[in-house]
Amino acid sequence: MTATPQAEVHTPLPRPSSRLERFGRRQGWVVGVALLLAALVLWRSSQIPAFGAFEVRGIVAGTMTLALLAMAQSVIVISGGIDLSVGAMMVLVNCIAARLMLDQDLGTVVLVAVLVVVVAMVISGLIGTVIVVSGVPDIVVTLAASFALAGLALVVLDGPGGGTNLRFQELLVGGFDQPWPAILWLTGVLLVVWLPFKRSRLGVATYAVGSDRAAAFLSGVRVGRTRVIAYVMGGFFSGLAGLVTTAFTGSGEPRASIGATATLTSVAAVVLGGVALLGGSGTLLGPVLAAFCLALIPPLMLGLGWDPNYAEVARGIIIIVVVMIGGLLQIPRRSR
Amino acid sequence: MAQPLLQATTVAKAFGPVVALRAVDLSVAPGEVHALLGANGAGKSTLVKILTGVLANDSGTVAVNGEPVRLGSPTEARARGLAPVYQDPALVRDLTVTQNLRLTGVDPAAVRRELAAMDLDGLDLDEQVKDLPLPFLRMLDLARALVFDPQLLVLDEITAALPPDLSERVFAIMGRWKQRNRSVLFISHRLAEVREHCDMCTVLRDGRNVASFHPGQEGGEAQIVAAMLGEASAGVRDVARERRAARERTEEAPRLVVRDLLINRQDAGVSFEVSAGEVLGMAALEGQGQDRLFEILSGNVRAAGGEILVDGQPLRARHPCDAIRRGVVLVPSNRLMALLPQRPIRENIAAPLFNRLRRWGPINTGRERRQVADAVERLSIDTRAAAQARRLSGGNQQKLTIGRWLAAGFRTLLLFDPTRGIDVGTKHQIYDLVRELADAGAAIVLFTSELREIGLVCDRAAVLHNGAVVAELPPTSSETDLLTAAHGLEVTAV
Numbered sequence: 001m002t003a004t005p006q007a008e009v010h011t012p013l014p015r016p017s018s019r020l021e022r023f024g025r026r027q028g029w030v031v032g033v034a035l036l037l038a039a040l041v042l043w044r045s046s047q048i049p050a051f052g053a054f055e056v057r058g059i060v061a062g063t064m065t066l067a068l069l070a071m072a073q074s075v076i077v078i079s080g081g082i083d084l085s086v087g088a089m090m091v092l093v094n095c096i097a098a099r100l101m102l103d104q105d106l107g108t109v110v111l112v113a114v115l116v117v118v119v120a121m122v123i124s125g126l127i128g129t130v131i132v133v134s135g136v137p138d139i140v141v142t143l144a145a146s147f148a149l150a151g152l153a154l155v156v157l158d159g160p161g162g163g164t165n166l167r168f169q170e171l172l173v174g175g176f177d178q179p180w181p182a183i184l185w186l187t188g189v190l191l192v193v194w195l196p197f198k199r200s201r202l203g204v205a206t207y208a209v210g211s212d213r214a215a216a217f218l219s220g221v222r223v224g225r226t227r228v229i230a231y232v233m234g235g236f237f238s239g240l241a242g243l244v245t246t247a248f249t250g251s252g253e254p255r256a257s258i259g260a261t262a263t264l265t266s267v268a269a270v271v272l273g274g275v276a277l278l279g280g281s282g283t284l285l286g287p288v289l290a291a292f293c294l295a296l297i298p299p300l301m302l303g304l305g306w307d308p309n310y311a312e313v314a315r316g317i318i319i320i321v322v323v324m325i326g327g328l329l330q331i332p333r334r335s336r
Numbered sequence: 337m338a339q340p341l342l343q344a345t346t347v348a349k350a351f352g353p354v355v356a357l358r359a360v361d362l363s364v365a366p367g368e369v370h371a372l373l374g375a376n377g378a379g380k381s382t383l384v385k386i387l388t389g390v391l392a393n394d395s396g397t398v399a400v401n402g403e404p405v406r407l408g409s410p411t412e413a414r415a416r417g418l419a420p421v422y423q424d425p426a427l428v429r430d431l432t433v434t435q436n437l438r439l440t441g442v443d444p445a446a447v448r449r450e451l452a453a454m455d456l457d458g459l460d461l462d463e464q465v466k467d468l469p470l471p472f473l474r475m476l477d478l479a480r481a482l483v484f485d486p487q488l489l490v491l492d493e494i495t496a497a498l499p500p501d502l503s504e505r506v507f508a509i510m511g512r513w514k515q516r517n518r519s520v521l522f523i524s525h526r527l528a529e530v531r532e533h534c535d536m537c538t539v540l541r542d543g544r545n546v547a548s549f550h551p552g553q554e555g556g557e558a559q560i561v562a563a564m565l566g567e568a569s570a571g572v573r574d575v576a577r578e579r580r581a582a583r584e585r586t587e588e589a590p591r592l593v594v595r596d597l598l599i600n601r602q603d604a605g606v607s608f609e610v611s612a613g614e615v616l617g618m619a620a621l622e623g624q625g626q627d628r629l630f631e632i633l634s635g636n637v638r639a640a641g642g643e644i645l646v647d648g649q650p651l652r653a654r655h656p657c658d659a660i661r662r663g664v665v666l667v668p669s670n671r672l673m674a675l676l677p678q679r680p681i682r683e684n685i686a687a688p689l690f691n692r693l694r695r696w697g698p699i700n701t702g703r704e705r706r707q708v709a710d711a712v713e714r715l716s717i718d719t720r721a722a723a724q725a726r727r728l729s730g731g732n733q734q735k736l737t738i739g740r741w742l743a744a745g746f747r748t749l750l751l752f753d754p755t756r757g758i759d760v761g762t763k764h765q766i767y768d769l770v771r772e773l774a775d776a777g778a779a780i781v782l783f784t785s786e787l788r789e790i791g792l793v794c795d796r797a798a799v800l801h802n803g804a805v806v807a808e809l810p811p812t813s814s815e816t817d818l819l820t821a822a823h824g825l826e827v828t829a830v
Contacts, residue, residue: 011499013458014469026464204435211430218390218426219439220411280430 029274029326030286036322037289040296047303057179061248063295064173064182065090065241069262070269070287071194072237077270079230080210080279084142085127086238087263088149091254093120093242095153098162098252109165117239123149124235128228146263150256162252172247186288189240194284197233206230211280268319269294274326293318339402341366341519342387342418342488347396348543349382354727356382358543359396364488364536367517369510371530371551374540375564375731375759380523381423383540384492387521388420389413400487417487421494425473429466433476436465442483450479454505471498478506489513490521495529507533525759527557539563561760589648591779592664592748597632597642599625603803605642610748610779615770617794617811618783621822625803626783630752633781634666635659646748660688663747669756671733674740677726681717682708684725684736688744711739716765731762738769749773751782755789767793787815 017025044059045051069086076083093116100112131141174181197203205226208216217223241262246252266287273290275282297318298311342364349357357379364370374380385391387398389407397404400416407413410420427436437444444461451457456475465473474494481489489510495503510520510533524530530537530551537551539560547563550556591612596605606629610616620626631637633644635653644651646662653659656666665688668674675684685708715735718728725736734754741749751770755763770793774780782794790797791811799807799821807821820826 011471011501013456014463014467014472016458016460017463017467022462025467201438204431204438207431207435208428208439211428215424215426215428216439218410218422219428219436220409220414220441221439280428 027283028329030283030289032326033273033286033289033293037293037296040293040300044296044300044303047300053177053179057174057177057182059292059295059299060179060182060186061173063292064186064244065248066262066265066269066295067186067288067291068189068237068241068244069266070273070291071189071284072234072241073263073266073270074273074275074282074284074287075206075237076230076234077275077277078210078279078282079206079227080213081128081131081138081227081230082142082267082277083124083127083231083234084139084263085124085146085149086234086241086266087259087261088146088153088256089120089124089235089238089259090241090245090262091256091259092149092153092156093117093239094245094249095157095162095252095254097243097246098164099157101164101168101246102162104165106165106167109168113168113243116242117236120239120242121232121235124238125228125232128231131231132224132227146259150254150259153254153256153259157252157254160251160253160255162246164246164250166250169247169250172244185244189237190284190288193236198283202226202229207280209279265291265294268315272319272322340364341368341401342521343399343402344383344387345397345399347383347386347393347398349379349386349391349393351727355543357386357393360540360543360545362538362545363548364519364521366487366519367514368536369514369520369522369534371534371537372521372523372540373530373537373560373564375761378540378564378759379543380540381492384420384422384490384521384523387413388418388490414484414486417484418490419481419484419486419488420490421474421477421481421492423492423496425465425470425477427465427473427477430464432464433459433461433468437461437480440480442480446483447476447479450482451475454479454509456505471502474498475502475505478509482509486518488519488521492523493525495524495526503529527551527560530560531556564760591647592633592781593645593648594633595643595645597629597644598640599628599632599803601640603640606800606803606805608798608805608808610781612747612777612779613774614796615774615780615782615794617790617797618781618800619787619790619797619818619822620783620800624800624822626800627752629800630666630668630750630781630783633659633664633750635664636666660744660746663745664750665741665744665746665748666750667734667737667741667752667754669753671730671737672726674737675725675733678724681712681725681728681736685711685740685743688740707743711743714742715739715769731758734758734762734766735769738766746778748779749781751780753783753785756785787818790818 048055069090072086073083096119097112097116100116101109104112127141127145130136131138134141170178171181172185205216205221206229208219208221209223209226213223216226269287269291271277272293273282273287275287294315297315298308301311301314302308340363342362344360344362346359346361347357348355348359360379360383362372362383372380372383382391386393387407389410389412392408398407399405400418405416407416407418413420427433428439431439434444437447448457448461451459454475456472456479459468459472459476468476474497478491478494491506494506498506507529510522513520522530522534532552534551536548537560538545539547541564547559549559551560590609593609595607597607598605603625608616618626628637632639635656635658646664651659651662651664659665676687682705686704715738717735717739718732725733728736738751738754754766758766767789770780770782782789784790790813794811797809797811797813797818798805799809799818801822801824806824809817809821
């Protein structure tokens with residue numbers, strides 16, 4: 001019995017929410033992470049007597065790979081999947097690029113760069129296709145793929161080696177006191193690749209598939225295709241991460257542990273960046289900011305004169321505490 | 337008669353070993369509001385999904401305007417003029433309404449026009465779906481379907497979650513569709529709606545169509561119930577009432593005593609008692625604290641004050657386990673919350689048994705199996721989908737939530753709206769079961785949102801209003817009296 005028998009009932013419309021409420025609800029997390037990052041940067045700058053272009057470049061260029069991997073992971077997580085092979089993909093691209101770019105002129109190097117990113121997109125798309133077609137859980141397929149890719153990296157380059165073009169390095173990650181190339185590339189990728197994608201029907205479909213596969217299907221979304229495209233996008237970002245590694249280190253390094261660590265850190269950045277691991281919500285900006293937060297912690301520890309080994313402990317604790325606080329903040333909303 | 341708009345012939349569908357549809361014929365004429373009826377698990381939803389391109393039928397044909405079609409996706413179905421509104425709104429929670437419309441390729445302006453026609457133009461389409469209440473999502477889903485201007489509008493239990501005023505707007509649309517010589521396929525458990533608004537009805541039972549007739553005719557309702565239940569029904573019995581009459585009151589101490597229990601700190605407090613062998617019905621308007629009261633009694637939430645006595649001893653539960661140890665068990669209204677949806681029937685029934693085991697070591701599977709088989713038989717649970725509880729129909733799931741306590745043993749049973757969304761046949765099985773359990777010595781507290789049930793199964797009725805029991809009435813009280821009390825008003829004539 002929900003209503004009086006004869007009384008005229010009028011169900012009230014839900015109260016519309018204001019722009020500010022909506023912004024807080026949808027972007028609140030990203031704003032929080034941005035504030036955290038600002039605080040960490042301020043703290044770090046107070047530790048160093050001269051905090052200038054050199055230090056900024058060190059932070060930005062050094063964190064670019066992680067930021068790009070966080071983007072790769074985010075797209076896939078938003079679509080309702082997960083990819084444990086993004087780190088191995090980065091290592092593989094790094095090895096192929098370093099081997100092909102050694103002693104080449106800029107033109108050839110750029111051509112190679114485009115080629116390896118395309119290769120990464122194709123491989124990642126294949127991985128996605130296997131997941132969608134076979135129905136084997138994504139975590140299994142991508143874990144297996146990470147072993148295969150790490151193996152391939154060792155086939156391409158059996159030890160540290162290879163090289164690249166100095167000009168190419170400067171273009172991508174900047175010289176020692178030039179922070180701008182790295183900053184521009186990161187914002188450029190977000191603005192030119194991610195934003196249009198997010199606003200396209202395909203982008204909306206990606207969120208839809210991650211949020212509720214059945215409802216997306218009933219709305220006429222081609223679910224399988226959309227999921228594969230998310231993996232292709234992921235491949236694009238991890239390919240870029242591989243290129244940046246090549247430019248930053250100037251060589252190729254096939255060690256598998258690098259990839260494994262990078263993968264797990266990318267998942268940490270995704271979580272800290274406010275992308276729900278269940279899919280369907282979040283953005284790429286949050287994980288990118290989170291990647292910088294995570295990268296700032298070891299130098300901060302060092303500045304405090306602590307044993308840098310504790311940095312990993314601190315990182316772990318920070319992730320748990322931040323996500324916990326975020327969860328607590330959302331409780332009043334749920335109970336409303 | 338003119339050519340039917342939709343003609344389904346011997347449509348069949350099986351999910352592995354579970355046959356959902358054996359052979360269904362359905363014919364919908366142009367300008368007809370056609371009701372599709374049947375008990376839970378009769379195959380209504382499966383048929384709707386086949387007609388709208390979500391599922392492919394194993395055999396049989398579907399023809400639209402005389403032309404056989406194969407509907408491979410919802411988009412193809414819409415292109416053929418069949419637009420559905422499903423039981424669960426097909427809207428993605430994390431997207432805004434506008435983004436959802438974009439996915440389907442619907443113009444938001446057109447949806448706004450449809451909403452305005454329903455007097456709902458105040459809805460903000462830039463809200464995220466998860467921030468909007470369910471009834472409005474249904475209306476939005478309906479508005480979206482209308483934009484496709486379908487030949488056949490398929491409404492799968494759309495009124496189940498709608499308040500009366502919104503239901504009326506749905507009926508107005510159905511009327512409009514009929515005037516335009518278009519058709520509606522309408523699914524509902526509410527027979528009054530079907531009688532009033534439908535021109536034809538088709539009743540499904542066990543995956544077959546068993547009857548088609550005009551539901552508004554004399555005795556239509558009885559005919560529908562008879563067709564839904566099959567032979568077993570032969571005049572829905574009123575066993576409960578007979579049993580109650582035969583039962584003699586025993587003069588022993590009450591099983592469960594609740595004294596001044598505060599659901600919220602500022603409430604007056606709830607007091608009532610239930611004896612062994614008694615069914616206490618509880619009636620209340622929405623939001624009078626009944627859900628919380630049941631959670632407190634079952635040990636899931638702690639009261640703000642007052643006391644609960646079980647067999648004369650105070651019960652201070654910190655955890656449902658404490659209440660269960662004292663024989664107080666809850667059957668919540670949300671069936672999936674109570675069950676382990678992915679696990680087989682056997683484990684679902686056996687899970688509460690584990691509470692009773694005071695020792696470590698392996699579970700005695702032989703004994704477990706016997707108890708489970710016994711419970712399944714007593715409840716006549718349809719075990720075709722035994723491998724996973726979530727694949728059972730709603731009615732069978734509800735039986736399972738009661739059945740698991742049967743095997744574990746209990747002395748006091750708390751039933752929270754146990755028949756919500758369940759078909760008539762299963763409802764009566766549950767009424768019988770409740771009386772049977774009471775006769776066997778259980779004390780039962782039954783909250784119900786269907787006042788009729790008070791008269792059908794209960795020995796006494798307690799009316800809850802604003803966190804307090806405001807009246808205790810005999811089960812023979814009229815629904816008007818119960819409702820008057822539920823509004824917190826004095827009942828004069830008893």
